[in-house]
Amino acid sequence: MPDHDPERWLAEMRAGSDAMARRRQRWLEEQAAEAATLRGLLHDLAESEEVVAIETTGSGTHHGRLRGVGIDVAVLANPQGHGLVLLATDDIELVRTAKPHLASDRGPTFDVTLQELLIDQMAERAEVTVVTRSRGRHRGTLRSVGLDFVTVWRGANEPAVQIASSAIIAVLL
DSSP states (O other), rough: OOOOOOHHHHHHHHHHHHHHHHHHHHHHHHHHHHHHHHHHHHHHHHHHEEEEEEEEESSOEEEEEEEOOOOEEEEEOOSSSSOOOEEEEEEEEEOOOOOOOOOOOOOSSSSHHHHHHHHHHHHTTTEEEEETTOOOOEEEEEEOOOOEEEOOOOOOOEEEEEEEEEEEEEEEE
C-alpha cells in the first residue's frame, strides 16, 4: 500500500521545488554572465560605491570608488575623497573588488566621452597629469582640447605638449 502521509509528500514537493529554484537561479546567473560587459561591471560597481582597484595598460593601478562610466571613460574618485582619475575604458586590463560581482550588460551611467570631460576641466585651467600609452606622464595645466588632441602647458620654462587623445590612458585631476 502506498504511503499517503501528507507531511512527507509536502516535504518532498518543497525539496523538489527548492532544487528547481536553485537550478533556475544558476541558469539565470550563467545567462547574465555570458551577456556581461566590462562597462556593465563598471556601471554596477559605480552604483555599489565599493572601493576598487583598476589596472590599466600603462598607468598602473588606481584605487578608489567609481563615480560613473561614460561612453569611453570611467571616473574614479580617490578613496580619501580628493582627486579624480579619468580612465580610458579601452585601456582597463583588470578590476579588483573585495567580493565577487555578477556583472551586467548595462551601458554608461552618463552619456559623455573622455574628450568632453577634458573640455570641462580645460575651462577651469585644471592642473592635470596625463598618462599615455608609452608610459609618459605629462603634468601641467590643461590649456586646450582639440578634436583629437589635448595641450598641456608645463610652465614658463617648459614647452607645451600636444597629446593625441587616442594615446591617453588616464588623466589625474
